[in-house]
Amino acid sequence: MNEEIDGGAEHAAPIWAAFADLMSVLLGAFVLILVGVIGVQLQLENKLDEEVKHRQEETQRRKTLEQALAGPLASGRVTLVNGRIGISGSVLFALNSDQLQPQGRDVLKSLAAPLSTYLRAHEEILMVSGFADDQQVHEGNRRFADNWELSAKRALTVMRALIDAGVPSSSVFAAAFGSEQPVSSNADESGRAKNRRVEISAVPRSSDGAVKAHE
Secondary structure (H helix, E strand, O other), rough: HHHHHHHHHHHHHHHHHHHHHHHHHHHHHHHHHHHHHHHHHHHHHHHHHHHHHHHHHHHHHHHHHHHHHHHHHOOOOEEEEEEEEEHHHHHHHHOOOOEEOHHHHHHHHHHHHHHHHHHOOOOOEEEEEEOOOOOOOOOOOOOOOOOHHHHHHHHHHHHHHHHHOOOOOHEEEEEEEOOOOOOOOOHHHHHHHHEEEEEEEEEEEEOOEEEEOOO
């Protein structure tokens, strides 16, 4: 009978050993999962902190720009929306022209000083963007092949006027968008007039002087 008891104990020992091994594996898997979950949570928290910091910096940047442009904005001839300074095409140019009107030159002169002050305190560069409506240039106007060329030359004209007014040439560049990014419907003259515009945006500059994408 003792032999039977001893034999049962011998059979039970491997079972408990296997059970202990299984529990060790399960505990190890649980620890790995827990570590993974904690790691993911820390990554999400870091990303959230970075996003909050980025938004705070962007809000402060726009507030600083708005304060710098308080005078021009008060005149009502320029707007500031989401960090973009907007100037109506009719203020700057006659229809289908890239020659600055006197009032347009005055507006740009009023922007040059505060923008230069702003740029000295920030690692940013000005992008001057020209936009057009969807109407083709008049057939009799041979100065421009299409709206792309018209918007490009208007942007260059504004860029040069800002440089003449004191903005460093190394801190401004021009871009053309033609009629590709309307802010209003082109179905009527009122909407088309809103789409004929020039925008000035401050965008980040990298440490090597190149322009970085603006988020």
